[in-house]
Amino acid sequence: MITAAVQQRENYLTAGHGLKSWLLTKDHKRIALLYFFTITVFFFLGGVFASMIRLELITPQGDLMSSDTYNKMFTMHGIIMVFFFLVPSIPATLGNFFLPIMIGARDLAFPRINLLSWYLLVIGGGFALFAMFAGGVDTGWTFYTPYSTTYSNTWVLATAVGVFIAGFSSILTGLNFIVTVHRMRAPGMTWFRMPLFVWANYATALIQVLGTPVLAVTLVLVFAERALHIGIFDPALGGDPVLFQHLFWFYSHPAVYIMVLPGMGVISELISTFSRKPVYGYSFIAASSLAIAIIGFLVWGHHLFVSTQSVYAGMVFSFLSYFVAIPSAIKVFNWTATLYKGSISFETPMLYAFGFIGLFTIGGLTGLFLASLGLDVHVTDTYFVIAHFHYVMVGGTIMAYLGGIHYWWPKMTGRMYPDGWAKLSAGIIFLGFNLTFFPQFILGYMGMPRRYHAYPDEFQVLHVLSSAGASVLAIGYLLPAIYFAWSLKYGPVAGPNPWGATGLEWKTDSPPPTHNFDEIPVVNHEAYDYTSVEAELA
Amino acid sequence: MHKAESHGGAAVHPLALREQFDTVEQQRDCSTLGMWIFLITEVMFFGGMFLAYSIYRTKYPEVFAVASTSLNVYIGATNTVVLLCSSFTMVMAVRASALGKQKAIVGWLLMTLLFGLTFLGVKAFEWNEKFELHHVPGFANFHLAGVEPQGAAQIFFALYFCMTGLHALHMVVGVGLLSWLVWQARRGKYTSEYMTPVDISGLYWHFVDIVWIFLFPLLYLIDRHLGK
Numbered sequence: 001m002i003t004a005a006v007q008q009r010e011n012y013l014t015a016g017h018g019l020k021s022w023l024l025t026k027d028h029k030r031i032a033l034l035y036f037f038t039i040t041v042f043f044f045l046g047g048v049f050a051s052m053i054r055l056e057l058i059t060p061q062g063d064l065m066s067s068d069t070y071n072k073m074f075t076m077h078g079i080i081m082v083f084f085f086l087v088p089s090i091p092a093t094l095g096n097f098f099l100p101i102m103i104g105a106r107d108l109a110f111p112r113i114n115l116l117s118w119y120l121l122v123i124g125g126g127f128a129l130f131a132m133f134a135g136g137v138d139t140g141w142t143f144y145t146p147y148s149t150t151y152s153n154t155w156v157l158a159t160a161v162g163v164f165i166a167g168f169s170s171i172l173t174g175l176n177f178i179v180t181v182h183r184m185r186a187p188g189m190t191w192f193r194m195p196l197f198v199w200a201n202y203a204t205a206l207i208q209v210l211g212t213p214v215l216a217v218t219l220v221l222v223f224a225e226r227a228l229h230i231g232i233f234d235p236a237l238g239g240d241p242v243l244f245q246h247l248f249w250f251y252s253h254p255a256v257y258i259m260v261l262p263g264m265g266v267i268s269e270l271i272s273t274f275s276r277k278p279v280y281g282y283s284f285i286a287a288s289s290l291a292i293a294i295i296g297f298l299v300w301g302h303h304l305f306v307s308t309q310s311v312y313a314g315m316v317f318s319f320l321s322y323f324v325a326i327p328s329a330i331k332v333f334n335w336t337a338t339l340y341k342g343s344i345s346f347e348t349p350m351l352y353a354f355g356f357i358g359l360f361t362i363g364g365l366t367g368l369f370l371a372s373l374g375l376d377v378h379v380t381d382t383y384f385v386i387a388h389f390h391y392v393m394v395g396g397t398i399m400a401y402l403g404g405i406h407y408w409w410p411k412m413t414g415r416m417y418p419d420g421w422a423k424l425s426a427g428i429i430f431l432g433f434n435l436t437f438f439p440q441f442i443l444g445y446m447g448m449p450r451r452y453h454a455y456p457d458e459f460q461v462l463h464v465l466s467s468a469g470a471s472v473l474a475i476g477y478l479l480p481a482i483y484f485a486w487s488l489k490y491g492p493v494a495g496p497n498p499w500g501a502t503g504l505e506w507k508t509d510s511p512p513p514t515h516n517f518d519e520i521p522v523v524n525h526e527a528y529d530y531t532s533v534e535a536e537l538a
Numbered sequence: 539m540h541k542a543e544s545h546g547g548a549a550v551h552p553l554a555l556r557e558q559f560d561t562v563e564q565q566r567d568c569s570t571l572g573m574w575i576f577l578i579t580e581v582m583f584f585g586g587m588f589l590a591y592s593i594y595r596t597k598y599p600e601v602f603a604v605a606s607t608s609l610n611v612y613i614g615a616t617n618t619v620v621l622l623c624s625s626f627t628m629v630m631a632v633r634a635s636a637l638g639k640q641k642a643i644v645g646w647l648l649m650t651l652l653f654g655l656t657f658l659g660v661k662a663f664e665w666n667e668k669f670e671l672h673h674v675p676g677f678a679n680f681h682l683a684g685v686e687p688q689g690a691a692q693i694f695f696a697l698y699f700c701m702t703g704l705h706a707l708h709m710v711v712g713v714g715l716l717s718w719l720v721w722q723a724r725r726g727k728y729t730s731e732y733m734t735p736v737d738i739s740g741l742y743w744h745f746v747d748i749v750w751i752f753l754f755p756l757l758y759l760i761d762r763h764l765g766k
Contacts (some may be wrong), residue, residue, distance in 0.1 A: 107558035109568040175575050213579045217586030221700070228676035230696035232590060237689030243593060247586055466593070515557070523702045 011414070011511040026111035029374035032097035033412070034118050035088060040481070042084040043123065047474065049077035054436075054467040062454040071138035074153065078141030083163050084125050086397055087170055087255060090262035091177070091208075092121070094404045097202040097412060098179060101505040102195050104186025104523060106515040109179040113172050129164030131155035140451065142252070145233035145244040149225040156226055164219045167212045170258070174208030177201055180388035186504070188523035195503050195527050196285050200265025203289035207254045207296065215251035220242065227474055242307055249300035257296040260392055261289055262361075263400030264331055267353050270403050271335045273501040274350035275342025278528035281334035288327035295324040305376045314373050323372035328364050332357060347499070348422040352403025355430045361394025363388060366441065381451075382442025390437045402429070402480065409484065410494030414510045417487040420477060429476035435469025473510075497536075502528050554732045559693065566734050572740040577745045580708075584749055586727035587704065591697050591756060598690035603761035605682055605694040608673065610664065614758040617660050624653030625747045632740045635723075643723045643736065650743065651716040654709055661706050668695070675699065677685055705753060708746045717740045 012029045015258030016022075022030060032527075037431070052073045057066040065073070100108050108114050108413030131137050137159045139148040148156050181202045187192070224230050233244050272279045277287060301309055335357060344350070366388040370376050379385060411418050439462040444450075448459050455463070497506040508517050525532050559565040588616045611712055631646035672679045675696040682691040722728065728736055 049762050105558065109558065110572060111556075111558060113572075171579055175579070179568050179572045180573055183564060208577055209579050210582055213583035214586050220704075221586070221590065224696070226702060230675040230700075231689050231692045232696055234689075238598065238687055239689070239693055240593070240597075246590070291718075354667060472632055493568060497734060520560075 010510060010513060011509060012514045013413075013511050015514045020112040021512075022316050024115075026107070026115055028100050028111065028114055029097050029412070029516075031111075031114050032093050035092040035096060035121070038122060038125070039085050042080050043477075044481075046077050046085055046142070047132055047477065049073050049080065051470065051474065053077060054470040057455070057463045058467045060457050060460050060463075064451065067450035067453050067515055068138065069136075070239045071140075071451070074139050074451060075140050076132050076136060079128060079137070079159060079163065081393075082141055082259075084121070084128065086259040086393055087166075087400050088121060088173070089259070089397065090266060090404060091201055091204055091258075092169075092173055094401075094408060095177065095204075095262055096173070097406060098505050099198055099201055100180060100184065101508065101512060101516050102503055103181065103184060103185035103189050103366050104504050104517065104521050105180060105451045106517070106520070108176045109184055110176050114176055115170040117169040117176070120172070121166050124162045124164070124166030124169065127158050127165065127335070128163070129162075129495065130159035131162065133337050134158070141221075141407035141428055142248060143222060143244075144248075145241040146235065146503060147235050149222055157223060158165065158288065159532075160223055164216055164223075167216050167327070170208045171212045171216075172203035174212070177205035178209065181205075186520050186523055189504075190277075190523075192283060192286070193523055193527050194286075195265075195524075196268035196279060196282065196289075197262075197265035198260050199286040200268070200289050203293040204258050204261045204518065206290075207258050211251045211254040211258070212299070214247060215255075218247040218251070218367055221247075242304070242309075245304055245307055245334050246300070246433075248449055249303040250297070251299040251301065254293075254296045256389070256392065257292050259397050260400075261292060263397040264289070264328075264399040266404035266407070267335060267356050268331075269503070270295075270349045270353040270407055271338050273499050274347055274353070275339050275344045276341040276500070276530055277338055278526070278530070279334065280340075281330070282527065284330050285334050288330045290304065291327040292324060295320065295327070302371055302376070305373060306380050311373075318373050324369060325364060325371075328360075332361055332364075333503045347405035348417075348419065349403045351423060351426040351430075352399050352406065355433075356396055356399040356403065357370050359391050359399060359430075359433065363391030364476070366391065379444055381449055382408075382444035383440040383448045383450060386450050387437045387440035387444060387495045390440070395433055395437070397430075399433075402426075405480075405484075407488070408505070411505055411512070413488055413491070413509045414494055415487045415491030415500065416494050417491055418482075418483050421483045423484075425476050425479035428472060428479070432469050432472030432474075432476050434474050436466050437469070438475050439463070439465045439469075451498065497533070500533055500534050501531075502530060506533075550752060560733065565752060568599055569734045569738055570741075573741050577741065580745060584701075584704065587660065587701050588756075590753070591701070594690070594693050594697065595760075598687075600694070601687070601690040602694050604685045606693050606760035607762070608671075608682060609698070609758050610667070611758050611762065613660060613664055614754050615644070615647075616644075617657050617739045618754050620657050620660070621747045621750050622655050624650050624657070625744055627653065628740050628743045631719075632733070635736040636730055638730040640723070640726055640728075647716055647720045647723060647736075651713060651720065654713045654716065654743075658706060658709055658713070658739050661702065661709075664704075668699075679747065683730060701753055705746065705749050708749070712746055713741050 015027070016025070021033065025031060052065070053070070054060065056073070062070065096108070096114065100106070106448055134155055137152070137156055138153050139153045139156055139185055143156070181194070181198060221232055225233045230442065231239045233239050233241050235241060268279050268285055299317060299321045301313055302321045305314050340503065366384070370379065370385065370388060406422060443459055443462045446459070448455055483512065494510045496510050504521055504523070507521060555565060559568070569753055570753050627646050627649040631643055631650060634642035634646055669676050672681050674680065675692040680688065680692055682688065685691045716739070721735060722735070
């Protein structure tokens with residue numbers, strides 16, 4: 001099935017056969033594929049819940065499902081997508097696969113811990129799935145108290161346990177990445193020669209390690225409160241439900257950077273490769289990743305503008321939320337500057353990169369609306385917020401994720417995907433995405449609240465547009481699943497460096513051998529040095 | 539820095555070096571750094587509880603003071619001494635493995651293990667007493683004499699149980715680690731060249747001790763100067 005030229009050399013896919021060789025593997029590349037498969041399943045499951053939401057909202061009446069069922073739908077959509085798809089998405093798949101190769105290492109520092117982290121995600125996912133099939137959970141993905149601890153009659157405990165366990169998966173991935181970047185770089189691979197994808201994953205790992213434990217302890221308290229009524233979040237006993245919101249957002253705001261920073265890393269790679277220029281302002285982009293990781297920990301209060309937070313605290317958090325936009329803007333400006341006088345080719349991954357820049361910019365700028373104290377009161381808990389974070393999470397992270405998957409697919413599998421179909425689906429996704437979520441900005445601004453299954457008649461046109469967009473988007477997401485599967489068998493053989501890209505991952509076979517390199521490379525040039533690639537390809 | 543020639547070469551302990559590393563030093567560095575980062579995650583993990591503690595202590599200072607005096611300070615102090623001793627014996631175990639003294643490693647580890655179990659035993663006794671005194675939050679019969687509101691007293695004991703409970707859970711993990719180390723050390727696994735597991739388990743053990751060093755005054759010593 002694989003052509004003779006490739007077959008002669010053993011690679012990580014042919015190094016072992018059978019289910020056991022996968023389930024007990026310590027190879028970071030195989031673990032990355034285990035993650036890839038797992039989160040793809042979660043993605044489509046979360047997508048099913050999203051479809052149910054959009055179906056219900058076609059008509060103003062709550063006619064497809066009861067409001068209780070609707071509550072469960074958006075809750076399970078959120079929990080699956082955030083904790084079981086977006087958080088692991090890029091780091092655990094592309095990061096796991098390429099971070100060690102890009103710094104010239106044979107594997108991550110702790111391969112067994114890496115495998116353990118996948119099992120933790122699966123076990124945590126098992127708890128969440130159990131909760132869903134046993135009857136669902138309806139607290140919203142945010143588990144706000146006292147609803148989650150006192151009033152909800154759904155499977156909160158099982159879901160909390162699932163998210164708790166999945167959190168440790170994320171912590172262990174972050175820990176592994178930090179140690180690997182510090183201690184496993186190849187000779188000559190200095191910090192400022194590392195690809196920006198590695199920098200982005202490193203910054204992400206810092207957040208995973210510092211933020212996720214706080215989510216874990218918060219869930220422990222929620223668990224204790226719900227199971228034992230200890231009073232910590234219960235106003236009847238003198239406890240404070242808002243404390244939960246502080247603890248929760250102390251993790252969950254940085255968590256949006258866990259979700260988007262790795263995507264920004266992917267975009268840096270794509271922009272450079274397909275404009276054949278070193279990234280403009282390399283060190284600024286690297287430093288801005290760290291800046292986002294640090295400042296991102298100081299902005300959680302903007303989720304509490306209407307939750308009894310003092311106006312002075314609100315002002316500080318508002319200022320800091322504006323401040324965290326600066327490093328993101330630095331990235332966007334540097335990417336566009338990289339394009340200037342570049343030799344730009346519109347390959348599929350580059351289409352996703354362009355999509356990312358545009359959509360992330362809209363998502364980021366509307367974030368500034370929400371960071372302003374006065375305007376936020378008007379749009380809090382409306383579809384404006386929904387549209388904002390879907391522009392960042394879906395328009396940003398998923399665009400980057402798909403761009404990255406297309407970019408590195410030939411390296412991971414040794415095969416090219418069908419280019420025409422890929423470009424078509426990139427276009428469909430871009431159109432479908434905007435059709436789905438742009439009307440939601442208007443809906444929210446007009447006053448449509450989130451989490452309602454019925455709404456006044458005048459909102460119907462925009463809701464129908466949004467639901468129509470969602471079905472287009474669904475087609476756009478299904479197409480890659482089909483043509484990627486097709487390409488495994490029928491795709492043209494890719495060769496080691498189909499894009500003429502820099503980076504150590506392109507200097508080894510496609511697919512790479514088990515220990516990545518025949519000989520550990522010695523790095524003697526800066527990142528994105530196209531002169532050396534030209535010489536090799538010539 | 540990598541030294542490609544040493545990979546699988548004769549210069550290193552063949553069993554101890556895992557294939558992703560080039561040198562034993564690199565492997566040791568990774569393990570140590572990994573443990574330090576893990577301990578940072580632990581700081582954040584306990585940090586959430588400490589935050590909740592500070593908020594409710596600020597909100598209900600009198601209730602916390604009275605509730606704190608209901609804890610037995612002598613038992614708490616005894617356990618503090620026990621843990622400090624266990625940290626000392628752990629240090630000696632690490633030192634013994636650095637010097638390659640096989641019998642001493644096992645001996646010091648066993649003493650550490652014994653101190654750890656003593657702590658847990660005392661803790662279990664203490665918790666049991668709380669049940670007898672109806673100081674366990676979440677039960678309908680919860681009552682602490684002489685304070686209002688009772689809900690705030692319940693929150694104190696909720697924090698007491700959550701914090702000491704999490705700490706005890708970490709002690710149980712530590713006892714498990716120590717048992718494993720004793721078993722390995724008896725087989726002569728640890729030498730002056732390869733002692734990383736003893737070393738990083740020591741880091742973990744000291745961290746768990748330090749948590750208790752914070753817990754003891756915060757829970758037992760809030761209002762002792764009033765002579766209650």
